Amino acid sequence: MARHLAMAAQLIDEDPERAHLHALAASRRAGRVAVVRESVAITAYAMGDFALALRELRTYRRISGNDDQIALIVDSERGMGRPDRALEEARSVDRAALPTATRVALAIAMSGARLDRGETELALGELEIPELNPDLAFDWSPALFSARAAVLEDLGRAEEAAFWQERAEVAAAALGHGDDEELIIEDAYEELADEPEGIELAESELAEPEAPEPEGIELAESELAEPETPEPEDIELAESAIADSETAELPEPPENPEQPEDAEKSE
Numbered sequence: 001m002a003r004h005l006a007m008a009a010q011l012i013d014e015d016p017e018r019a020h021l022h023a024l025a026a027s028r029r030a031g032r033v034a035v036v037r038e039s040v041a042i043t044a045y046a047m048g049d050f051a052l053a054l055r056e057l058r059t060y061r062r063i064s065g066n067d068d069q070i071a072l073i074v075d076s077e078r079g080m081g082r083p084d085r086a087l088e089e090a091r092s093v094d095r096a097a098l099p100t101a102t103r104v105a106l107a108i109a110m111s112g113a114r115l116d117r118g119e120t121e122l123a124l125g126e127l128e129i130p131e132l133n134p135d136l137a138f139d140w141s142p143a144l145f146s147a148r149a150a151v152l153e154d155l156g157r158a159e160e161a162a163f164w165q166e167r168a169e170v171a172a173a174a175l176g177h178g179d180d181e182e183l184i185i186e187d188a189y190e191e192l193a194d195e196p197e198g199i200e201l202a203e204s205e206l207a208e209p210e211a212p213e214p215e216g217i218e219l220a221e222s223e224l225a226e227p228e229t230p231e232p233e234d235i236e237l238a239e240s241a242i243a244d245s246e247t248a249e250l251p252e253p254p255e256n257p258e259q260p261e262d263a264e265k266s267e
Contacts, residue, residue: 001026001029004022004023004026009039019043020046037056037060038056041056044056045076050077053072054073057072057073058073067093067102068098068102070089070093070102071102074106078116086110104131104144105143108127108144112147120151127151132144134167137171142169142175148164149163152164
């Protein structure tokens, strides 16, 4: 089952049909596991089978009790040609309780549903969320900026649309989206999990993300610590011992040493 899920994740971008077959194979072996039903839903969505995606997404939500795929549910309703149902699904969850990335994805999906209904101004309003900051780049920023640029383009506000599209491209470049090199990110948000730090975007150049300090530095330094230097008292004792040995006086010779007999005869 795990191997099929791994293959589904690996193939979903380049070959969604084969990825879906792997997800279905995993489902036949462990159909009551939430992540398996989630994989079937995501691969079905990638294939454009929105009815199957909706069914599997609802099953996943029922098993897991999570709303973290609500944006995909809304988009699948849109794919079925039901923007009204999409907006109803979006309003059925507490957006404040969602993870930030899920909340942003939901805003983009709701904006799309508004566009489907011909409500362009309301579509723009759906994107007016606190995460819309042109000076910071998070993982969700390129998609959010691009969505706003598209709505502004539909409204005929070309200059503003160009600005947000340019910010989307800058954010994607700063985050390394599209690079072939694999980027491994460790737990950088342990202390501030709800408020991750973004990459500040400069106007003239791209700000490089600060590399997180590797974990375990303190442990490694403690293991390789140099031997402790002797206490000051020990040093003083050693120095005094050396001083005493250097200044020790030799025994004085006798005052009137007797001359040997041979010496008297020589005189």
